[in-house]
Amino acid sequence: MASNSQEAVYNSDTSQNAESTVLFDHDNLKKKFNLFLKRLCPKTVNLANPSWACVITYIIGVILEGKEKQKNNEKVDNLSECAMETYDVMKSDKKDVLVVKGNSPKPIIVVPNEECFELLAKIHLDNDHADYETMLKFVSSNYLISEENLSLFMKLCNVCTKSEPFVNHCYYIFVMDLTDFEDKPYRYILTLVEISTHFVHLRPLIFDSSSEIAIELLKIFSDFGPPITLKTTTIKFDFFISVNAKLIQMCPEFNVLIEKTEWTNTENFYKSIKHELYEWMVMTGCSNWATGCRMVQWRMNNISNSENRTPFSLIFGVHANYSLYTNPIWLCVNETTSDVKKFKSKFCILERKSIPEVSNFIVKREATDNKDELMADRQNSTCHICHYPITMTPSYCTTCQSTIHSFCGYRYSGKMSIVLIMCAKCKKKV
Template sequence: MAARRGEPKKSDVPFDYQATKQEYMKTIKKQADVRPWLQSELKSVIADIKMANGKSSELTQTYETFVSDDQERGILILRRDKSPTIIEVVSAEDSFDLFVEVHQATGHGGRDKMLQNMRQKYHVSEVCLKIFLDLCNVCRTNKKVNPEKNIHHTVIVDLLDFCATPEETDGDFGHVLIYKFKWSGFTLLRPISSTNFEKDIALELLNIFLDFGPPAKIVVDISRLSLFQSVIVQIMSLSCDFSVLVEYNVNEDPTKYCIKDSIQNWIDVNGTGKGWATMCHLLQWKINKSKSIEQSIHVKDDCPHSAHFK
């Protein structure tokens, strides 16, 4: 395959090649079992097959190798009995450019259309393909959201940082995840570990999705866009049938400043950050039973709790 085969020309669709590739490479490295292998593992398998010198093994029964036309690299192919077709095994990293090429050639086709296009020549990881499709900025932008669900299934997500000084952290907790239903103003607060930051966010969001159902769309601060895109990809890589669009919020939600001030005042009064992670749950109840904090424009008379659950 030619290097950077999928990098779009200026006349192509506005696909963000560099940003998508960077996020893709970061995401695949976090997958516990990406097959076909990463480039380093693929090279090791090719070397093992060559050292086998024709001796039968699990690897040699499934794969074989040959040298590329330019004699610069070994190529791993699937062994197909009585079939002249060569199916090249493509590493997770090299798959990105192949995905871009096929995705654009099929008019931003989905999983099945892309696999049908590739399977006669290439063997790729479906896990990697799903990661790529979830990250495609063109598909995210063009994704249709049911107008009725646009209000009732849009949430605003943000993070508060209390890691500036050790005195403000509560043990391992240094951040607060804010999850606000746009239509009702109902807000969830979740303390987040600083040690397993991204993993903890993914776990808390997954728990919320399982309890309340996944939203059609979440909007985040633009500085957090890449983080939450990566988190949503991790969640959607599970067997759960979730499809969540991530967009950035042009206007900041004022609720987060009320929450940050409340937690900061608690820290100042107590002279320590110890205990604010528990206090977040009490603050959540206060917010959802109050009309004093900025509420959704769609709910005028009820407090968020009453509006959400009536």
């Protein structure tokens, strides 16, 4: 029989006093915990790791049936024999409980997933938000709970993860409407922003239908894994509920929570994305935003913060092999197409005040055969257009030989279809 203290922990009311639960978001975390478990744990009979209450009840029935057959000297089937070798049944609070057989001085109680959160929450709060190792030591000596369940609980605890956010846990989701600026056949941009890292996903859409968005989410979640929560505005809440229903039809494991959020939480991301798209159009002279959104996604995911960490590195653990310059200020030139002007007017985009003007001074590149001098020149070079250091192999204007970033110049086709680069000042003379 389990000790009185053990039964007290397992069977007691797990509601906490006001002092211990001031910061612990019990109801919200329980909802997310159970949703995640339903996604990961199938309701199948697995003697090695019984999880759900229905499975544990079935195993208890098999063991009791086997014991009855042994008592009556009847033949016991193989399933009952296997179950009886590993587990036993004991009474706890007038109900049958499955326990693990072993050399432990007290029985190890098998806890179903339905009761797992409440038990872990009580232990965690009673021990002043104990760390993972402390929780694992206590739990493994009293209960059979998978390490995956314990790890999930520790990641979800809003108090313990305040300084170390749970990556890929929650996304803002919204759709940018570009129907007045159609890039045939695309009219919309599906946008997802990971809240803790600000990692951005941008996907061009032909229609803003629930089916098309569900397919794009399926592609993203297949690569990055599904989050627990998607947050959207109140106006779009019902729409994304229908999107989630379509997603579940295609892949039941990708069921996510849809929650409401204020537009002010997503407005800054919306403005930043449209501004980056505009700057990409100005820089390239191209109005195909369906292509540009991919470039903007790459740039935004590789901008370093004050700790030299990028959204890309926070998600993948390493910096991108060929990331863009950490904070380039792209050249703002006069719009060469009416499409770019139309885009700027539609979204009320303001010019950046910090963009430097192009200097009249032209830096000539001296020809040299000395490899050491050439490497030193490349390492110490500064872009003639944006005046920022060039961290990778520099490019050169084919007309004036000025040192520039490859993305600060204009590409054109020379003889034999060779792609050449020209700086902004030389292009104005052409």
